[in-house]
Amino acid sequence: MINCAGFLERSGVNGPGLRAVVWVQGCPLRCRGCFNRDLWSFGKKWLVKEDELAARILAVPGIGGVTFSGGEPFCQAAPLAVLGRMVRESGMSVVTFSGYPAETLLSSRRKDWRALLEETDLLVGGPFFRECRTPSSLCASANQEMVSLSGRITQGHGGEEGGTGVEFTIGPGGEVTTTGFPEREILFCGRRCA
Numbered sequence: 569m570i571n572c573a574g575f576l577e578r579s580g581v582n583g584p585g586l587r588a589v590v591w592v593q594g595c596p597l598r599c600r601g602c603f604n605r606d607l608w609s610f611g612k613k614w615l616v617k618e619d620e621l622a623a624r625i626l627a628v629p630g631i632g633g634v635t636f637s638g639g640e641p642f643c644q645a646a647p648l649a650v651l652g653r654m655v656r657e658s659g660m661s662v663v664t665f666s667g668y669p670a671e672t673l674l675s676s677r678r679k680d681w682r683a684l685l686e687e688t689d690l691l692v693g694g695p696f697f698r699e700c701r702t703p704s705s706l707c708a709s710a711n712q713e714m715v716s717l718s719g720r721i722t723q724g725h726g727g728e729e730g731g732t733g734v735e736f737t738i739g740p741g742g743e744v745t746t747t748g749f750p751e752r753e754i755l756f757c758g759r760r761c762a
């Protein structure tokens with residue numbers, strides 16, 4: 569099961585091309601200036617089975633894959649690896665954001681972390697430092713690093729195809745999801761989709 573904070577079927581600012589986005593609930597890193605403080609708590613939000621979420625992602629027309637964001641995806645690495653495998657087996661790609669530095673993740677022997685890395689095409693790693701903020705790439709601050717793990721998504725791909733900015737999505741019930749790199753005053757909605 570994945571403890572999911574939010575799900576968006578289609579976004580143009582969370583990786584290359586149009587992608588579904590899964591925000592996981594819970595992050596221990598507490599970066600200063602974090603956009604998503606509502607996602608720090610590890611309390612239960614929307615517990616969803618991997619195959620159920622995979623089916624929802626695969627049913628969305630016109631997307632190239634899914635992005636895992638948070639919260640901290642590597643705190644739920646095992647179930648996200650299962651979901652990532654299901655998505656990639658259908659020819660789609662996986663982008664994973666993490667507050668852990670890429671070097672820390674890539675050198676780890678943790679089986680669950682390695683499993684998620686194996687199902688990740690593009691890793692965006694590193695804590696968010698407000699003073700290093702940059703709006704010019706998928707990295708929210710300049711210390712963060714994009715690492716192409718499979719070759720399916722190259723390092724420049726995200727920036728060239730947009731992948732940045734702020735996006736507002738109005739759902740069928742009128743709920744608004746804000747994503748991308750908003751100013752501090754604009755908060756992530758964290759829409760539940762159960």
Ligand code: SF4
Pocket residue numbers: 595596597598599602603604605607638639640666667668695696
């Ligand atoms: S890793 Fe992401 S969600 Fe966690 S505190 Fe840092 S910016 Fe916020």
